[in-house]
Structure formats: C-alpha cells, structure tokens
Amino acid sequence: MRRLNSDHRGIVSIKLNGRRMSAEAEPRMLLSDFLRHALGATGTHVGCEHGICGACTVLLDGVAVRSCLTLATQADGREITTVESLATQTGALNALQQAFRNNHALQCGFCTPGILMSFTDFLRRNPRPSEAQVVEVLSGHICRCTGYAGIIAAVLEAAAVMNSSAGERP
Amino acid sequence: MKPPPFDYVRADTVEEAVHLLAEYGDAACILAGGQSLIAMLNLRLLEPQLLIDISRIPALAEIREAGRKIEVGAAVTQNRLLAWPHLQDKLPLLAAMLPFVGHFQTRNKGTVCGSVAHADPSSEIPLALATLEGEVVLRSHSGTRVLAAREFQRGMLTTARRPDELITAVRFPIQTSRRVAFREVARRHGDFAIVAVAAVAAAGTIRFAVGGIAGQPVTRDFAAGGDLREAINALAWELEGYEDIHASSRMRRDLLRRVGPAVIEDALRCAA
Numbered sequence: 001m002r003r004l005n006s007d008h009r010g011i012v013s014i015k016l017n018g019r020r021m022s023a024e025a026e027p028r029m030l031l032s033d034f035l036r037h038a039l040g041a042t043g044t045h046v047g048c049e050h051g052i053c054g055a056c057t058v059l060l061d062g063v064a065v066r067s068c069l070t071l072a073t074q075a076d077g078r079e080i081t082t083v084e085s086l087a088t089q090t091g092a093l094n095a096l097q098q099a100f101r102n103n104h105a106l107q108c109g110f111c112t113p114g115i116l117m118s119f120t121d122f123l124r125r126n127p128r129p130s131e132a133q134v135v136e137v138l139s140g141h142i143c144r145c146t147g148y149a150g151i152i153a154a155v156l157e158a159a160a161v162m163n164s165s166a167g168e169r170p
Numbered sequence: 171m172k173p174p175p176f177d178y179v180r181a182d183t184v185e186e187a188v189h190l191l192a193e194y195g196d197a198a199c200i201l202a203g204g205q206s207l208i209a210m211l212n213l214r215l216l217e218p219q220l221l222i223d224i225s226r227i228p229a230l231a232e233i234r235e236a237g238r239k240i241e242v243g244a245a246v247t248q249n250r251l252l253a254w255p256h257l258q259d260k261l262p263l264l265a266a267m268l269p270f271v272g273h274f275q276t277r278n279k280g281t282v283c284g285s286v287a288h289a290d291p292s293s294e295i296p297l298a299l300a301t302l303e304g305e306v307v308l309r310s311h312s313g314t315r316v317l318a319a320r321e322f323q324r325g326m327l328t329t330a331r332r333p334d335e336l337i338t339a340v341r342f343p344i345q346t347s348r349r350v351a352f353r354e355v356a357r358r359h360g361d362f363a364i365v366a367v368a369a370v371a372a373a374g375t376i377r378f379a380v381g382g383i384a385g386q387p388v389t390r391d392f393a394a395g396g397d398l399r400e401a402i403n404a405l406a407w408e409l410e411g412y413e414d415i416h417a418s419s420r421m422r423r424d425l426l427r428r429v430g431p432a433v434i435e436d437a438l439r440c441a442a
Contacts, residue, residue, distance in 0.1 A: 001186050006175035027178035027221070030212075049171060050209040051276055063249075063278040069208040070279070071201075073178060074223065118275055139359040140273030 004073065012076045016041060017085035025072040032056040034072035035082065043083040043113050047142070054141035057114035058082050064121040083113035086120070095165075096120065099158035100151070107145030115141050119155050129159055173211035180223040184230065184309060187222050187336050192311040194220050196333035201225065202244055205272060205280035206288045225281075230338060235260070239341040241307075248277040248285070248295070261342050263301060263350040263370060267294045270352070273360040283337045286322070289329050291412075292363040292382035294354070296323055300387035301368045301379035304342045308335040316341075325385035326412075347372045351436030354382075355425050357416065364417045365425040369437040376434055378402075383411045383422050394438075402430040 004010050004027045013022035016039060023038035030049075035041045035058070047053035049068045056067040059081035086094045093101065096116055106112045115138070122137050123129070134155045138148060181187040191198055197219040201207055204225075210216045224230055230245035233254050240260055242251060251257060252268045271294050272280055285295035286306060299306075299319040306322045308315045308331060315335070322330050331337065347370050354366035366381040371394070379389045388409060392401050411422030 001182055002180040004178045006177050026175070028173040028175050028211075030172065030208075033172070049212045051205060054273070054275060057275050060279075064275045065279045066205075066275060068212065069205055069276070071178070071204070071208070071221075073180075074201075074204075074225070121278075122274065136269070136359055137274045140275045 010073065012038075012072045014075050014077070015079040017081055027071065027073055029072045030068050031058070031060075031070040031072050031075050031080070032067035034075075035067060035080070038072070041082055041084060045110055045113055047110070052142065053111070053114075054118065055111050055114045057117045057141070059117055059121055062121065062124075064118045081117070081120070083116055086116060095161045096123070096155070096158040099154040099161065103150045103154035103157060105146060105150040105154035106143075111141055111143045115143070115151060119158070123155070123159055123162065127159060127163055129155070131156060171212050171214060173208065174214055174217045176211075176218050177220045178223065179220065181227060184224075184227060184336065184338060187224050187227070188309055188311055188334075190220065190222050191334045191336055198222055198333075200244075200287070200336060202284045202287075203247060203280040204284075205276045206284065206290070224336070235344070236341075238344050239305075240344060241339045241341045242282045243339050244281060244283040244337055246282055248272070248280050248282055249274070251282055252277065260344045261302070262345055262348050263352065263368060264295075264298050264342060266350055266352045267298050267368065270294050270354055270356075270360070270363070270366075276360075283340055286340050287329065287331065287337050289323050289327050289386070290362065291326050291385050291387075292366060294352075294363070294366060294381070297366055297368055297379055297381040297387040299340060299342065300389055301370060301377060302342050302345065304340055306331075306337055307339040307341065308332075309338045310335045314338075319387075320389075323386040328385070345370070347442070349437050349440040349442060351433045351440065353429050353433050353436070355429060362416075365422055365429060367426070367429050367433045369433045371434075371437040371440070376437065378405075378430070378434065380405070380409070380426060380430070383409045383426060385412070392434075398434055399427070399431055403427055405430075 009024040012025045045055040047055035051066045051069045058067045199218040201221045201223045230243040232243045258265045349371035352368045354363035368379045370377040376392045406423040406426045411419035
C-alpha cells in the first residue's frame with residue numbers, strides 16, 4: 001500500500017519518451033500538469049481539463065489516454081509517450097506527421113499533439129483502418145480549425161504509407 | 171480547473187481498500203479508471219478526503235466465466251472487455267453497446283464497473299446490465315452482497331452502494347439470444363446519449379430497455395406481434411423524460427417513439 005498525504009510532494013518517476021525522469025508531485029497533480037510544469041515537456045497541450053477536447057492525449061504504457069484525467073502519481077513507474085517522441089532528433093517528421101502536413105490537417109495546431117498520439121496508438125492496433133473507424137477515433141477530439149476532413153485524409157494516407165513501407169523497417 | 175487536495179492511497183489488495191472504506195465511509199472515493207471521477211474533481215463537484223486507487227489490484231483485473239455468467243472485475247477497462255475474444259459470442263448486446271461508451275481514448279482507461287458505479291442515466295453499461303438482468307458484487311468489512319442491477323441503480327447518479335462498500339465486479343448472464351440491437355442519439359459519437367435504446371428478441375417476447383429518459387435504465391418485456399408503437403408511446407408518456415441543456419422532455423419522448431420501434435426491427439432482423 002502506498003499512502004500520500006494531500007500536502008506531501010512525493011517523487012513521481014516515469015519513463016518519458018524512453019528517458020527516465022522524476023520530479024515532485026502532490027497527489028492532486030494531474031499528469032498533464034506534471035508533464036508540462038514539472039518536466040517541462042510542453043508539447044502536450046491542455047484544453048478543457050475534463051476529458052472532452054482530447055488535446056492532452058498521451059500514451060500510457062502504449063495506449064492513448066487523457067493526461068488531464070490521470071493523476072501524475074498514477075503514472076509512477078510507467079512509460080509515457082508524448083508528441084515530442086514522434087519526429088527524429090534532426091526534426092524529420094514521421095509518416096503520420098508528414099501526412100498531416102501534406103493534407104492540411106492542422107491550422108493553429110493546438111489540438112494536433114493529442115490527435116497525433118491517439119492515432120499513433122490506433123494505427124499500431126489497426127494498421128488498415130476504414131474511414132468510419134478513423135472518424136470514430138477522431139470523435140474523441142475537438143478541432144476548431146480544419147473541419148476534420150484533412151485530418152481523416154491524413155490518417156488514411158499515413159496508414160497507406162506505413163503499410164507500403166512496413167517491409168523495409170529495420 | 172484542478173482537483174482540490176486529497177490524500178491518496180494505492181491499495182494492493184481488496185482487503186486494504188475495504189478496510190479504508192470502513193474507516194472513511196463517504197469521505198473516501200474509489201478511483202479505478204477515473205474517467206468520470208477525475209473530471210468531477212477537476213470541476214470541483216466532489217471534495218473527497220481520500221482517494222483509494224484500486225486500479226492496480228491484480229484480483230480485480232480479471233474477466234472470467236463463472237456459472238453461466240461473465241464476471242468483470244472492477245479494474246477491467248472498457249476497451250479490454252471490448253477486445254475480449256469471447257465477447258461477441260457470449261454477450262452480443264454488450265459487444266454492440268461498448269463502442270458507444272465514451273471515446274476510444276477514454277475507454278482505454280475507463281472501467282466497466284466504474285460506469286456502473288457512476289450510474290449516469292444515459293450511460294450504456296448500466297443499460298446493458300439492466301437489460302441482461304446482471305448483478306453487482308459489493309464487498310465490505312462485514313461481507314459480500316450481490317444486488318440485481320434493478321436493485322442497484324436507484325436513480326440519477328444514485329445507487330444502493332453503502333459508503334463502506336466496494337464494487338468488486340459486475341456479472342452479465344451469458345446470452346442465449348443473438349437477436350440484439352442498440353441505437354443511441356447523441357450530439358457527437360461518444361458523447362452522453364440523449365436517448366439510448368436496446369432490444370433483445372427471444373421466442374415470443376422482446377426485452378426492451380431505454381436509457382436517458384428516466385433517472386435509471388427502464389426495461390419492459392413486450393409480446394412480439396403486439397402493437398409495439400402504441401406500447402412505446404405509452405412508455406414515453408409514463409416516463410415523461412427529464413429536461414436538460416441537450417433536450418427537452420418532449421424531445422426525449424419523441425426520440426423514444428422514433429428510435430424504439432427501429433431498434434426492435436433491427437433486433438428482429440438479426441439471425442437467431
């Protein structure tokens with residue numbers, strides 16, 4: 001049993017994008033705030049803070065979750081993957097990001113990190129999705145710029161690119 | 171907004187969680203997936219003294235078949251049940267309804283028992299549990315109680331759970347009829363349903379269930395071949411329907427009159 005008092009700033013250790021990191025957090029600190037304020041990983045955006053908008057979506061042990069509906073302490077000892085992990089060190093976009101660029105799937109970009117993380121998880125589990133499946137997953141996000149059509153086209157293009165190059169991966 | 175301060179315990183066993191509930195009662199909240207609870211904390215609708223996190227208790231993480239029922243433990247997420255290979259075969263109604271629970275991203279963390287505990291009147295899992303006449307298993311320091319779904323959910327966000335009780339599992343009877351259908355009306359896929367309707371057709375009767383109109387799921391058994399439109403209209407008037415920012419009670423009654431017969435037709439069209 002692990003017990004933390006409300007005012008106690010305990011150490012929370014996570015593996016963030018492959019690197020071990022730790023910082024202090026009170027029990028009430030949300031994972032979204034822990035990533036942004038305690039670890040300085042500001043790629044994850046915070047919108048509604050009640051699970052509706054999807055901007056804060058990250059991967060927790062590989063599955064897409066709302067970081068605003070997760071306590072930092074619940075992520076202790078687990079692996080978190082955020083939008084910062086997608087491009088290479090030199091800034092080359094991955095297939096999903098490149099498809100977003102090709103299809104004008106973002107304008108202001110506020111919602112984009114969450115959408116990219118949702119589809120990172122989804123395409124791994126469903127490499128050949130139908131348009132209807134993409135729309136269903138996208139229903140967990142709100143985008144006020146694009147009207148969604150570009151995002152749907154981008155995800156379908158990314159799936160096609162990833163399937164055609166799947167045999168060439170190391 | 172941010173949650174108010176609370177003490178936090180990550181329980182390793184059911185006994186630890188139950189012991190803490192006995193001590194704290196309704197000053198404690200159970201945290202499993204947190205997809206309703208943490209939203210409510212962020213909105214400051216709740217200010218518990220203690221959160222008891224049960225999400226890592228291994229004994230609660232099981233889906234198992236026991237005596238013609240499927241028992242789903244309190245730490246099992248909605249997407250894990252949806253991906254369970256026997257779901258379509260054993261619980262086809264639930265297989266049809268689970269994709270409507272929240273969103274892909276919230277189903278990854280939200281639990282089956284959490285939906286039942288939260289008892290939102292328009293929620294799909296409590297509606298499925300009521301339709302199939304399932305049970306809720308409650309543990310406290312004084313023992314175990316098993317309540318039928320209709321005894322458990324008393325009204326809007328209100329259940330028969332005592333403050334010292336932990337929901338350890340829910341049980342769905344394995345379905346014999348494969349003729350099932352479900353539809354709901356919501357502003358956006360995954361949002362709270364304005365009206366949700368399920369039907370199971372068996373020999374001579376149709377089990378009809380509706381959520382989002384009364385404070386809790388309502389079930390009726392209709393004789394097949396009767397005037398079902400009239401029966402549904404009578405049910406709409408009986409339940410009246412509540413008003414909120416999404417729909418008037420009149421709109422809820424109208425949706426029931428339109429969606430209800432369509433769902434029954436869907437169920438009757440299914441191969442037996």
